[in-house]
Amino acid sequence: MVFKLSRFLAGFMIPVIVGGAILVRDSKEKLMTRVVYSEAATQSELGREIVAKSILNRVKNKDYLSNVRDVVYQKNNFSCIGSNNWKESKFRIFRNDYEERVFQECKQTVKNILRGKRLGIPREDEIIAHHDNSIEKPNDRYWNTLEKVGEIGDFSVYAPKN
Numbered sequence: 001m002v003f004k005l006s007r008f009l010a011g012f013m014i015p016v017i018v019g020g021a022i023l024v025r026d027s028k029e030k031l032m033t034r035v036v037y038s039e040a041a042t043q044s045e046l047g048r049e050i051v052a053k054s055i056l057n058r059v060k061n062k063d064y065l066s067n068v069r070d071v072v073y074q075k076n077n078f079s080c081i082g083s084n085n086w087k088e089s090k091f092r093i094f095r096n097d098y099e100e101r102v103f104q105e106c107k108q109t110v111k112n113i114l115r116g117k118r119l120g121i122p123r124e125d126e127i128i129a130h131h132d133n134s135i136e137k138p139n140d141r142y143w144n145t146l147e148k149v150g151e152i153g154d155f156s157v158y159a160p161k162n
Contacts, residue, residue: 028068029110034090035072037106038080039130040155041099046121047153048106050130052113054157057128061160064128123149126159 032055040051058064058071065071072078095103118124129146131137132155146158 029107029114031068031072032110032114033103033107035078035080036110037103039078041102041106043153043155045105045109046119047155048109049113049117049119050121050127050152050155050157052110053119053124054127054130056113057125060125061128063160121150123159127157128160129158130155131158 032052035055036048036051040048043051055068055071058077059066059068064077065074073081127149129143130152133151134154137143137156143158145161147161148156149159150157
């Protein structure tokens with residue numbers, strides 16, 4: 001059993017013991033990679049970095065849950081949850097060679113952000129939302145608490161209003 005656990009630790013999976021049973025959960029890096037791939041696979045590297053950074057910024061923000069897993073799965077946080085891109089991000093079997101290369105690029109982007117890479121953009125530590133400009137942004141209470149702080153590729157980025 002120790003060998004299997006250390007193999008999990010070396011990869012993406014984190015073993016968790018609950019009531020004597022061993023459950024395997026995705027690591028922070030794996031979850032973030034899946035979100036970045038699903039939300040921003042077609043974006044520039046900076047666009048992908050913004051998505052990864054927004055996850056970490058939400059974890060630090062008092063209005064969100066306090067860990068990556070909970071932020072990712074919190075209701076209405078990421079539209080990609082359950083989409084075809086989300087499913088492709090989980091199972092290599094569904095990705096062709098090009099999609100696998102893009103997935104690996106997203107994985108490297110997440111690693112860089114987790115290592116503290118700075119993006120050099122205004123309010124980068126406050127950006128908590130992004131929105132695809134090709135889709136009409138909802139006019140609801142959540143979006144009314146945010147202000148647009150920039151545009152990266154095909155999407156706008158938002159931080160809490162000051």
